Amino acid sequence: MIPLHKVFMPENIDEVLIPLKKVLQSGWIGEGPKVLEFEKKIGEYIGNSRVTALNSCTSALHLALRLCGVGIGDEVITTAMTCMATNEPIVLTGATPVWADINPHTGNIDPESIRKKISIRTKAIVLVHWGGYPCDIYEINQIAREYGLKVIEDCAHALGSSYHGKLIGNFSDFCCFSFQAIKHITTGDGGCLICKNNRDYQRARSLKWFGIDREKRQINARGIAEWDIIEAGYKFHMNDIAATIGLAQFPYLPQILAKRRENAAYYRKHLQDLTRVQLLEETSDRQSSYWLFTIKVDDQVRFIDYMYRNGIQTSIVHERNDRHSIFSNYNNQDLIGLDEFSRKMVCIPVGPWVGEKERNYIVEMIRKEAW
Numbered sequence: 094m095i096p097l098h099k100v101f102m103p104e105n106i107d108e109v110l111i112p113l114k115k116v117l118q119s120g121w122i123g124e125g126p127k128v129l130e131f132e133k134k135i136g137e138y139i140g141n142s143r144v145t146a147l148n149s150c151t152s153a154l155h156l157a158l159r160l161c162g163v164g165i166g167d168e169v170i171t172t173a174m175t176c177m178a179t180n181e182p183i184v185l186t187g188a189t190p191v192w193a194d195i196n197p198h199t200g201n202i203d204p205e206s207i208r209k210k211i212s213i214r215t216k217a218i219v220l221v222h223w224g225g226y227p228c229d230i231y232e233i234n235q236i237a238r239e240y241g242l243k244v245i246e247d248c249a250h251a252l253g254s255s256y257h258g259k260l261i262g263n264f265s266d267f268c269c270f271s272f273q274a275i276k277h278i279t280t281g282d283g284g285c286l287i288c289k290n291n292r293d294y295q296r297a298r299s300l301k302w303f304g305i306d307r308e309k310r311q312i313n314a315r316g317i318a319e320w321d322i323i324e325a326g327y328k329f330h331m332n333d334i335a336a337t338i339g340l341a342q343f344p345y346l347p348q349i350l351a352k353r354r355e356n357a358a359y360y361r362k363h364l365q366d367l368t369r370v371q372l373l374e375e376t377s378d379r380q381s382s383y384w385l386f387t388i389k390v391d392d393q394v395r396f397i398d399y400m401y402r403n404g405i406q407t408s409i410v411h412e413r414n415d416r417h418s419i420f421s422n423y424n425n426q427d428l429i430g431l432d433e434f435s436r437k438m439v440c441i442p443v444g445p446w447v448g449e450k451e452r453n454y455i456v457e458m459i460r461k462e463a464w
Contacts, residue, residue, distance in 0.1 A: 095406060197430040
């Protein structure tokens with residue numbers, strides 16, 4: 094079976110195990126020097142040093158909402174075409190998710206739908222770069238500026254993606270990345286929050302760990318760390334074990350991205366002429382990281398079953414969030430683009446484990462159109 098997702102690890106597993114052993118034997122396995130090193134590495138790569146490593150992208154999204162001041166009675170405009178992790182934090186703040194429609198040709202949130210859904214209760218906009226393909230970031234941020242709203246980017250799919258020549262992580266108020274098990278690189282489980290301004294960054298540094306500013310705390314004469322907690326926080330921090338795994342993987346990110354893009358280009362070239370397959374639209378001003386490669390077919394269920402019977406795992410990956418019971422009380426009207434996209438979309442294997450032989454076979458099975 095050719096898997097849709099697969100955990101990446103270096104072929105020489107000692108590249109992970111040797112530094113991990115040193116950490117385990119160091120006597121310090123919580124948040125420490127390896128986390129700081131990992132944050133620095135992410136910041137240097139993206140070009141924004143205001144990085145806070147966390148235990149998940151979900152925590153990053155929750156923290157971003159907190160920094161936006163989102164709470165009971167507020168509304169957050171978001172997309173339903175995403176992982177539950179994007180929208181559950183909104184509910185947990187006491188706010189109401191308001192579903193904007195998506196562009197059925199990209200899977201990304203539609204700026205004009207965002208504008209139509211803004212009310213006096215709107216506090217923030219959450220966008221998701223579906224599969225790694227960047228949203229209309231400039232247009233969405235312009236709308237946000239007009240109405241005094243904050244923008245949170247869920248970049249879980251988009252490590253290494255670029256928009257107008259700059260890497261994702263440099264545009265909106267908050268950018269949330271995932272290092273969960275099957276992402277481009279993994280820390281086992283983990284994420285990070287990147288802030289646009291220093292004030293939010295400094296608050297994030299303390300809120301991630303019970304509201305404690307660890308850089309200002311001092312040890313008193315009784316050997317007790319002293320600090321004044323002025324704002325209640327969370328237990329969202331990353332630990333050195335997770336960071337060490339991520340650091341061992343980081344040098345491989347360029348080749349991981351290159352292989353995904355190579356496979357995606359092959360699919361686009363060899364599937365573009367099929368009448369029963371629709372490729373998603375792409376423009377030259379943005380580049381996807383291709384965490385997912387999504388196509389649209391008329392009979393979604395039949396296609397997934399056909400591919401599985403031929404040894405290829407495909408999936409919709411995420412169920413549209415507005416169909417889940419926890420969101421049943423929220424309006425899901427006027428989502429025509431979402432209706433079309435969710436009915437037809439399927440993701441096919443695109444990761445670095447898909448070699449020339451595997452991708453040739455995947456294309457061959459799709460081109461047979463026996464489904």
